[in-house]
Amino acid sequence: MSETQALQAKLVGDIEAAADLDAVEALRVAALGKAGSVTGLLKTLGGMTPEERQVEGPKIHALREAVAEAIATRRATLESAALEAKLAAERLDMTLPAADAPKGSVHPVSQVMDELAEIFADMGFAVATGPEIEDDWRNFTALNIPETHPARAMHDTFYFPDTDKEGRAMLLRTHTSPVQIRTMMSQEPPIRIIAPGRVYRSDSDATHTPMFHQVEGLVIDRGIHMGHLKWTLETFLKAFFERDDIVLRLRPSYFPFTEPSAEVDVGYRQEKGRRIVGGNGDDEGHAWMELLGSGMVNRRVIANCGLDPDVWQGFAFGVGVDRLAMLKYGMDDLRAFFDGDLRWLSHYGFGALSVPTLSGGISA
Numbered sequence: 137m138s139e140t141q142a143l144q145a146k147l148v149g150d151i152e153a154a155a156d157l158d159a160v161e162a163l164r165v166a167a168l169g170k171a172g173s174v175t176g177l178l179k180t181l182g183g184m185t186p187e188e189r190q191v192e193g194p195k196i197h198a199l200r201e202a203v204a205e206a207i208a209t210r211r212a213t214l215e216s217a218a219l220e221a222k223l224a225a226e227r228l229d230m231t232l233p234a235a236d237a238p239k240g241s242v243h244p245v246s247q248v249m250d251e252l253a254e255i256f257a258d259m260g261f262a263v264a265t266g267p268e269i270e271d272d273w274r275n276f277t278a279l280n281i282p283e284t285h286p287a288r289a290m291h292d293t294f295y296f297p298d299t300d301k302e303g304r305a306m307l308l309r310t311h312t313s314p315v316q317i318r319t320m321m322s323q324e325p326p327i328r329i330i331a332p333g334r335v336y337r338s339d340s341d342a343t344h345t346p347m348f349h350q351v352e353g354l355v356i357d358r359g360i361h362m363g364h365l366k367w368t369l370e371t372f373l374k375a376f377f378e379r380d381d382i383v384l385r386l387r388p389s390y391f392p393f394t395e396p397s398a399e400v401d402v403g404y405r406q407e408k409g410r411r412i413v414g415g416n417g418d419d420e421g422h423a424w425m426e427l428l429g430s431g432m433v434n435r436r437v438i439a440n441c442g443l444d445p446d447v448w449q450g451f452a453f454g455v456g457v458d459r460l461a462m463l464k465y466g467m468d469d470l471r472a473f474f475d476g477d478l479r480w481l482s483h484y485g486f487g488a489l490s491v492p493t494l495s496g497g498i499s500a
Contacts, residue, residue, distance in 0.1 A: 140195045143173065144202050151206040157214050164207050174200050179381045218328070241485025243474060244461040245349050249332050251492040252457070253350055255375045258494055261353065261366065264329040266315035268336075269296070272305040279393040287392050293336055308336035311454060314342045314379040314394060316354045325448050326357040330458060345470055349457035356433070356443070356450035362386075363449040365415035365430055369400060373413075373427075375494070377464060383416045384423055394431025394452055402427045410466050427463075428455035 147167050150488040154160045167174045181189050198329070219338045253263055281287050296306040315331035332351040350386040355364065366386065373382045403417035417424035429455035435445035458470055465484060472480050 138195070140177070140192075140199055143177075144199045147174070147199075147203050148206045151203070151210050154210055154214075155231070157211060157218075160207060160214065167203050168200065168207075174203055187294070240488070240490060241481055242490065243473075243481065244465055244467070244484050244486070245457055246465070247459050247490070247492070248461045249349070249351070251376060252330065252332060252460075254492045254494060255372055256353070258375075259371065260329075261328045262367045263331050264314070264315050264319050264331050265311075265333060266318050266331070268279075268309055268334055269306055270309040270314045271300050271302075272307060274317045275307060275309050275311075278312055278317045278437065280434050280436045280440075281392045282494050287394060293338065310337055311335050313352050313452075313454070316352065316452065317437075317441060319354065320356060320443060325443065327450070328355050328357075329353070331335045345458075345474060347474070348470070350454055351457050352452060352454040354433070354450060354452045356364075356438070356448050358448065360449040360451060362398075362432065365398075365432070365453065368451075369428070369430065369453060373402065374489045376460065379414045381414045383414075385417060386430075389429065389431075391429060391431055392435050393434050396436045397429070397431035398453070399426055400430055401425060411463060413463055427459075428453055430454070464465050 138300075147163070151160065151163050154163060166172055169175065174196070178200065181193055183198065184192060200412070256263075276285075276288060278283070293310045296310045298306055300306060312331040312333050312335060316329070319327060319329055319331075330351055330353045333349065334347055335350045337348050338346060353368070355368070366384065369386055370382065373384070374380055383403045385401040385403075387401060389397045389399040391397040401417065403415045403419070403422050404411050404412055404413045404425050405415060405422045406412070411425065413425075415422045430451065433450040433452050438445040438448055438450070458473055461467065462470065467484060
């Protein structure tokens with residue numbers, strides 16, 4: 137047996153007898169590392185004559201390949217054995233409960249919007265939407281609020297430097313009333329819609345934020361009067377607060393887009409620092425609280441939308457969605473709605489499956 141063959145037999149034998157992966161790695165370094173025995177033989181080829189390299193070269197290269205193959209085979213065998221031992225030692229108990237995973241929640245505003253949609257759908261109303269960037273005409277002028285009207289100051293908002301194709305100023309809508317205008321201009325009466333969505337005004341304190349949520353309702357039909365408006369609001373509020381003792385008080389007011397107009401108050405009482413809606417505001421221990429605005433749609437608004445006010449009449453109302461959520465679920469600061477505090481959201485949030493239904497209960 138030649139010297140090369142003897143070295144190959146020894147190295148392969150040592151590798152096949154290696155007890156673990158660390159031993160295999162040590163043998164690899166000893167044979168194929170920079171100072172390894174096989175590497176040393178490869179370096180000697182440089183000092184040989186061409187005739188000697190032709191004889192010894194194939195033997196040394198065969199030695200290197202045999203050692204590398206033996207190392208790969210032994211390493212694969214040991215790794216497979218280690219995996220088999222690990223699988224045999226480890227067991228997964230499928231009867232154990234799964235670890236709790238983080239769960240999201242439905243924001244109170246989204247929950248209340250779903251509740252409103254469910255209630256009004258049962259009353260025959262559709263949900264209408266519109267853009268949050270609105271033109272000056274639909275947001276103000278069509279609603280009987282011309283440029284010099286003082287009501288515009290009450291709706292101070294955020295304007296854009298650009299104008300639309302007709303040269304009208306563009307702004308963030310101050311209410312969802314433009315949705316009513318768009319609906320009356322694109323749809324033949326009778327009309328029964330609610331228009332929920334985000335609106336914007338320059339306010340910021342405990343009960344006001346620059347962005348908030350509003351829902352407005354609109355009915356356009358023949359022979360509509362204030363009695364229809366009051367019945368609609370009573371039915372809505374009784375279903376929303378889930379109480380039959382909701383008492384309304386309508387006070388004369390002024391809105392440019394309705395005539396006559398009425399502020400709607402509800403009776404309530406204080407209980408442990410929280411307002412509880414229900415009861416007659418004139419009863420002992422009760423008081424009145426303004427909740428929403430309403431009225432009969434102004435003839436000018438109906439005419440601005442291309443309808444004949446002698447044929448079609450209607451009523452409209454509007455209320456803050458955030459305010460409804462605060463009253464129903466006991467929040468006391470509107471700004472917390474938009475802070476993104478996970479503690480607040482986990483406390484006041486609703487489960488994804490808490491879908492409001494009239495049969496199963498509006499509240500989650």
